[in-house]
Amino acid sequence: MSVRVRFAPSPTGALHIGGVRTALFNYLFARGRGGVFILRIEDTDQNRYVPGAEDYIVEALQWFGLQPDEGVTNGGPYGPYRQSDRKALYPEYARQLVRNGKAYYAFDTPDELEARRQAEENFTYNYLTRNGLVNSLTLPAAEVEARLAAGEHFVVRLLVEPGREIVIQDLIRGEVRFQSNELDDKVLLKADGMPTYHLANVVDDRLMKITHVIRGEEWLPSTAHHALLYEGFGWQDAMPEFAHLPLILKPVGNGKLSKRDGAKFGIPVFPLSWKGEGPEDSFAGVRETGFLPEAALNFLALLGWRPETEQEMFTLKEMIELFSLDQISKSGARFDYEKAKWFNQQYIKNVPNATLAPLVRPYIAQQGYTPDDQTLENIIGLMKERVTFLPDFATEAYYLFEPVKHYDAETLQKKWKPELQPAFEALMEYLQHAQADNAAALEADVKHFMQEQGFKPGDLLPLLRIAMAGTMKGPAVFDMAILLGKAETYQRLQKALAHFVQFQTDLK
């Protein structure tokens, strides 16, 4: 049977980075097994529905290159893929369960149940309490009919038989056992006619012929209920395999990574930026921070998964080839932002300049710079080993785009001596007439010239740098000279020299 997996997020807001990893693992598994990757939207909670969230999910997956084969955007033979569009389906299945004695109608109102919970420490709707509650197990058949006919609100609950052991085979955790006595009679169909996650999930996985359920560990406890549902429907022989992924934990402190951690630690925990109602509900995105999607994916993949190699960098293609569920670890993984940054820096360094250029240009333009393509690529070439994020290209080296605005006084104080002026001027002249057309040749020529003239490189090179960049950080001076060209270089040196002299005067 061919593999079919699904990523089934709820459109309740921005998609969490953990969701992206779940999607990634599903995607890798499907691709590696020649299977199908499905995007299903689980919008059965009308109260938590957030407009725009579905588009956000789709856009995020697209940005990462995790295109679904079937799903809300491109359809497929098992649609619709949005549970609200499948609404009519679920009551039928709930009724089937009731008919077969696997579920029952319950008329208790949320308020009544809440009161019970308040009154009793550990109140649970289960085999011990259901006989004392208002449901089709305790009411005469005629009254049940009457209540249903009258349109009274009801829910359908799963009837969990006590005294049974439910054994789940988890692909990551092995055998997991549950005692049915511990399980509550979960609501399957809500009073508003919508299914709960449990019902919708099982029914849709069945209808969409899902073979493997790869989801977060938070679902492990309710998997026992899901197994009972498959059994109740008589589908136990074709139950999908389960794989429960370890959770992503906060960078520091206790608990799983939450949306608030983004602001708290100043790190993006959402793939794309999100504008909610207010600042509390608005988040920075991985994309907007300036991550390359491939780098973020690489980082995410290694949060809980490790192929049997010591390699760290993987293309999507390589990940697909190497991916295997049994190499996923069981314990939660802390979100290590330093490592995420390292991946991004590595990726930027390795991506061709021409590929980077269109990604970098918007940030450059934001600063008001409009270099031509070739110049931009050259600048990228000089800076790519010195940046971590895409916007750094625009902010870390302004002097590659416009004349120097500020000369680092501290360095000047250390390096500038009036007696160096003649040498500096000689070098300036030499540079203006230099024949070399590449940095290496220019460097060789200049060094030769300095040696000939008896100048000390240690005296002049730092000054050259300050003159061209204003700061001690940045690309090699000869690289900059080639990039800037003879005329611009000469102008900068001239202007700098004037500043140096003035600086000396001011010191006195």
Next chain:
RNA sequence: GGCCCGUUCGUCUAGGGGUUAGGACGCAUCCCUUUCACGGAUGAAACACGGGUUCGAUUCCCGUACGGGCUACCA
């Protein structure tokens, strides 16, 4: 509280009855470079604890501790 899952350097992890317990990020030192980075080298740094089983446990079993998840007419 109950149920379920987990626990190897600070972090992500490899490993597995006898290993100098390996790699990566981060950190430190050095080299390269008369800048900053990149790169290279070196170093500090871990098997939660207590019982078993065993000639021998970090590895297997049981407890404890700690961490995580679930415990809604949310997913």
